[in-house]
Amino acid sequence: MYNGRTDPVEHVSHINQRMAMHSKNETLMCKVFLSNLGPVAIRWFDSLRESSIDSFKELTRTFGSRFITCNWVPRPLDSLLSMAMRKGETLKMYSDRYCKIFNEIDGDFDDVVIRTFKVGLPTEHDLRKSLTKKPVRSMRQFMDRIDEYKRVEEDQQ
Structure with missing residues (x-):
């Protein structure tokens, strides 16, 4: 469940790994992705303009852009x-x-x-x-x- 405070890239990667066998099914990928969003991320999703997302790739890119401040940065x-x-x-x-x-x-x-x-x-x-x-x-x-x-x-x- 994505809580809005962890690395969004890691979250997308986790979804992609779990759904590897279904990666060609865009609709299913989007539904599974959305079912793994917590309250903060669901509010973000609900605020998107209708029909503004055309693919799973676009959904994850937009998601990553919104939660970019949570990206994990490795230590030197x-x-x-x-x-x-x-x-x-x-x-x-x-x-x-x-x-x-x-x-x-x-x-x-x-x-x-x-x-x-x-x-x-x-x-x-x-x-x-x-x-x-x-x-x-x-x-x-x-x-x-x-x-x-x-x-x-x-x-x-």
Whole structure:
């Protein structure tokens, strides 16, 4: 359901994915699209001039233009460069904060992500030492290593 505050491009993409098998049926596509609009977006739709939309493509383009201020803008990679573990912060807190920002960045920067995470750890942190002595080769290995050290940290508390 589109609430008027989320990314309209994402919403249209979601509808297109769900309706892929029916993409040639313009009428059905429009009806399904409209059935997934919340009160704010329905008010917008109801305010459109009669017969002003001729196709599903035009409907989604007009929709996107109206709700453009809600478009999701990815964070730049340098958002991660200034991140560091704060005094008194647990590894879980730091990795959660780091991963939240990482998930808002577009692109394939796994090697940079791993290095900046490591550099953000205090030099005496066991995970930093481990990542230096035995570097990981993939994000899966990286996340597994973080989880391993988070479990150790939890056991010590």
